Amino acid sequence: MELLVLLSSGIGQTLGITFGALLLGSVLAVPLAALRRSELPAASTAAKILIEGIRGVPPIVWLLLIYFALGETDLKLTTFQASVIGLGIVSTAYIAEIYRSGLDAIPGGQFEAADALGMPFGAKFFKVITPQAATVVIPPLATFAIGLLKDSALASVIGAQDITFRAFQEAQANLNGLTVFMWAALLYILLSIPIAALARYTGSRLTRKVAA
Amino acid sequence: MNFSVHNTPLDTPVPGTGSTAGTAPILELRDIRIEYKGHEVVHGVSLTVQRGEVIALIGPSGAGKSSLLRSINFLEQPSAGQILVNGQQVQGQAGRRGAIARNKALATHRRDVGMVFQQFNLFPHLTALENVVLAQVHSLGRNKDEAVARARQELAHVGLTGHEDKYPAKCSGGQQQRIAIARALAMDPQLMLFDEPTSSLDPELGVEVLNTMKRLASEGMTMLVVTHEMHFAEDVADRVVFMADGAVVEEGPAEQVMLHPASERAKTFLSAVRGR
Amino acid sequence: MIESVLAMVPEFIPGLGISLLVTIASLVLGLPLGILLALGSLFAARPLQYTCIGLIELGRGIPGLIMLYLVYFGLPQMGVVMDALPASIIALGLMTGAYTAEIFVAGFRAVPQGQWEACGTLALSYWKSLRLVILPQAIKIVVPPLIGWTIMLFQATSLAYAISVPELMSRAYNYASVTFEYALAFTLAGLMYLAVTLLGLWLFRRVGGRRRSLSAAKVAVPAGA
Numbered sequence: 001m002e003l004l005v006l007l008s009s010g011i012g013q014t015l016g017i018t019f020g021a022l023l024l025g026s027v028l029a030v031p032l033a034a035l036r037r038s039e040l041p042a043a044s045t046a047a048k049i050l051i052e053g054i055r056g057v058p059p060i061v062w063l064l065l066i067y068f069a070l071g072e073t074d075l076k077l078t079t080f081q082a083s084v085i086g087l088g089i090v091s092t093a094y095i096a097e098i099y100r101s102g103l104d105a106i107p108g109g110q111f112e113a114a115d116a117l118g119m120p121f122g123a124k125f126f127k128v129i130t131p132q133a134a135t136v137v138i139p140p141l142a143t144f145a146i147g148l149l150k151d152s153a154l155a156s157v158i159g160a161q162d163i164t165f166r167a168f169q170e171a172q173a174n175l176n177g178l179t180v181f182m183w184a185a186l187l188y189i190l191l192s193i194p195i196a197a198l199a200r201y202t203g204s205r206l207t208r209k210v211a212a
Numbered sequence: 213m214n215f216s217v218h219n220t221p222l223d224t225p226v227p228g229t230g231s232t233a234g235t236a237p238i239l240e241l242r243d244i245r246i247e248y249k250g251h252e253v254v255h256g257v258s259l260t261v262q263r264g265e266v267i268a269l270i271g272p273s274g275a276g277k278s279s280l281l282r283s284i285n286f287l288e289q290p291s292a293g294q295i296l297v298n299g300q301q302v303q304g305q306a307g308r309r310g311a312i313a314r315n316k317a318l319a320t321h322r323r324d325v326g327m328v329f330q331q332f333n334l335f336p337h338l339t340a341l342e343n344v345v346l347a348q349v350h351s352l353g354r355n356k357d358e359a360v361a362r363a364r365q366e367l368a369h370v371g372l373t374g375h376e377d378k379y380p381a382k383c384s385g386g387q388q389q390r391i392a393i394a395r396a397l398a399m400d401p402q403l404m405l406f407d408e409p410t411s412s413l414d415p416e417l418g419v420e421v422l423n424t425m426k427r428l429a430s431e432g433m434t435m436l437v438v439t440h441e442m443h444f445a446e447d448v449a450d451r452v453v454f455m456a457d458g459a460v461v462e463e464g465p466a467e468q469v470m471l472h473p474a475s476e477r478a479k480t481f482l483s484a485v486r487g488r
Numbered sequence: 489m490i491e492s493v494l495a496m497v498p499e500f501i502p503g504l505g506i507s508l509l510v511t512i513a514s515l516v517l518g519l520p521l522g523i524l525l526a527l528g529s530l531f532a533a534r535p536l537q538y539t540c541i542g543l544i545e546l547g548r549g550i551p552g553l554i555m556l557y558l559v560y561f562g563l564p565q566m567g568v569v570m571d572a573l574p575a576s577i578i579a580l581g582l583m584t585g586a587y588t589a590e591i592f593v594a595g596f597r598a599v600p601q602g603q604w605e606a607c608g609t610l611a612l613s614y615w616k617s618l619r620l621v622i623l624p625q626a627i628k629i630v631v632p633p634l635i636g637w638t639i640m641l642f643q644a645t646s647l648a649y650a651i652s653v654p655e656l657m658s659r660a661y662n663y664a665s666v667t668f669e670y671a672l673a674f675t676l677a678g679l680m681y682l683a684v685t686l687l688g689l690w691l692f693r694r695v696g697g698r699r700r701s702l703s704a705a706k707v708a709v710p711a712g713a
Contacts, residue, residue, distance in 0.1 A: 015579075017637075033686075035639075036615065040700070052686075052689075053682060055685075056681065056682035056685035056686060056689075057643075057678040057681050057682050057685075058643040058644070058646040058657075058678075058681055059680075060646045060647065060649060060650075060657060061549065061646060061657065061674055061677060061678045061681060064657070064661065064670075064674050065674040065678065068664070068670035068671075068672035069670045069672075069674060071670070072668070072670055072671060132615065149551075150549075150550075150551035150552070151551070152551075153551040153553040153554060154553060154647075156553070157553075157649070157650050164551070164553055164554060164557075167554075167557070168557065168561075171557070171561045171562075172561075175564070175565065176565055177557065177558070177560075177561030177562040177563075177564065178558065178561075178562035178563065178565040178566060179562075180559055181554050181557045181558040181561065181562050182558065182562070184554055185549075185551075185554050185555075187549055187552040188549070188550065188554065189546075189549045189550070192549065197696065219629035278635045285608075285609055287605055287608065287609070299689075306608065311601070311604035311607065311608040311617075312604065312607065312608045312613070312614045312617055313606050313608060313611060319611040319613075320611075322608065322609055322610070322611040323611045324608075325609070327606075327609035329602060329605070329606065331600075331602050333600075333602040333603060333605060333606035334606075335603065335621050335625075336594075336625065337621075337624045337625055338626065346610070346612075346621075347611070347612055348615075350612055350620060351610050351612050351613075351616075354567070356686075362493060395610070396609075399610065399611075476665050
């Protein structure tokens with residue numbers, strides 16, 4: 001029980017890093033996805049190289065690169081900031097692909113219909129395209145978010161004081177690694193359940209709305 | 213005619229097309245009921261098939277024709293009723309989702325009954341020849357050479373000489389369905405079941421398959437065919453069974469049912485189908 | 489800078505070798521485990537079936553780093569002490585078992601029911617149907633996602649850095665902590681991971697990944713392994 005309280009003190013950082021990176025990725029992925037779908041071959045190729053390049057490098061490399069390499073400069077980052085930025089970069093690439101497949105899933109006729117009705121770009125995008133894309137995008141986004149929650153454990157490697165970090169310290173001090181890391185594993189699984197539930201709920205709600 | 217609603221004593225001579233009076237019918241269904249997810253979709257159907265007979269099962273979709281046909285092979289387990297082959301009741305027990313025979317009796321029964329599916333269900337990783345060889349070797353226990361020779365013969369029979377080494381994906385739908393027919397014929401079935409064999413084919417490819425079936429019929433194969441091809445029912449079938457809502461509404465010689473249906477239901481259906 | 493890179497490469501190459509070794513050893517350990525878990529979760533009797541499903545979910549639900557720590561720091565609590573290298577192989581092998589089990593299950597399920605029915609009507613036995621008809625088709629379906637997993641697994645070997653297995657990432661870190669060329673060392677290490685990943689991706693396309701991108705390769709494998 002004491003152990004659980006100790007580990008729980010890392011929940012704040014774990015969730016902070018996860019959602020920080022998710023937010024950063026969700027925003028930065030918008031222009032990247034747009035670029036990826038661009039009709040200019042040069043633009044879409046550049047986006048593709050960027051996406052595959054980011055994803056071809058393990059997240060831990062990004063974390064160390066951001067933390068230590070930027071540490072060489074005057075820009076001194078906290079472990080938390082470095083974690084959010086490092087995992088945010090990785091998220092950007094993955095989420096851009098999720099957005100892209102969401103947009104690809106919308107029949108071309110929808111764009112044409114909106115154009116034919118003379119809808120301005122904003123209305124077309126937010127009233128026609130986004131609601132439809134959201135239903136396709138939310139389930140993979142939630143799967144990704146759960147993956148990201150697990151990946152956030154990597155932040156402990158650069159010293160961010162998340163669940164894994166607390167567990168690591170406790171295990172080093174008292175040599176009770178099995179107990180400690182089993183509790184930590186349980187905690188991660190528990191944290192991922194609401195994300196999955198939220199995804200299922202919003203997913204089904206949006207589907208109903210579009211289907212209706 | 214020789215369709216009986218109630219149990220027929222096994223030794224009762226049955227009048228009818230090409231039947232040998234005094235011997236048991238090749239297939240007899242007695243009061244077959246089929247449930248699907250707690251819903252009864254076939255409400256007690258009985259049907260007798262004589263050796264050499266070609267029977268067309270027609271009717272609107274959802275009538276239970278396919279379910280009835282599939283129950284003969286226990287791909288659907290009947291919830292009640294009996295299935296007799298040559299007067300012997302088949303004690304069928306199939307495994308998961310009706311697919312694999314759980315007992316010897318059903319395996320034996322299935323070797324006697326050839327089945328042709330709407331979606332062909334050819335083995336995509338095997339060539340046409342290998343498709344026809346596989347079960348001969350692994351189910352009948354024929355030796356490889358004999359099975360290959362027989363497979364070539366059956367493929368020739370359905371007009372596919374020269375296509376032996378093609379994979380199903382490289383064949384047209386009509387060719388695939390004819391391979392499937394050859395695969396079933398190579399097992400020396402006493403009876404062939406066809407479940408909408410042309411429904412997933414373009415009309416001109418369906419003709420190839422229908423011609424093959426016509427030839428089988430003329431060679432004396434006993435056939436039970438679920439079909440939407442009214443011409444086939446009219447021209448090839450000896451008898452036509454019209455089903456609707458899980459029951460047989462009308463049955464009789466092909467000419468009678470197709471040209472002079474007695475029931476309103478059959479009249480409506482036939483005029484609707486012909487009107488297309 | 490070129491000089492620095494030239495100095496690093498020979499230092500890093502053995503690390504890359506260890507990364508690849510861990511990848512292959514984890515596959516050797518994990519694939520049979522994955523097949524067993526898949527068969528168990530598909531065909532075993534109830535209690536065993538649920539156990540297998542539970543183990544798959546557990547293996548996929550635990551962060552890779554925690555799995556690594558469980559084996560390396562956890563097992564000693566039960567008196568099982570091992571070196572970092574075998575510990576990393578066991579941890580990643582367990583993860584491989586769980587993730588590939590899911591792939592195998594999907595492969596079996598992707599073989600259409602009509603194939604079973606065709607086997608049934610030809611009176612093939614259960615094992616013959618499985619061996620002659622279902623498995624050959626399932627394997628074909630399963631190869632692209634397995635290559636996708638292998639790419640993920642290769643990247644995940646970088647976790648072993650956390651327990652000081654002398655793989656690529658550790659080499660880079662150790663080198664940089666002496667020369668203070670962090671940016672260069674990590675960039676070079678990253679490029680080496682990228683190169684192997686792209687090679688794997690090329691292989692993935694060769695064997696017929698239906699969609700041609702990393703996202704397709706990773707589609708059966710959610711991020712965060």
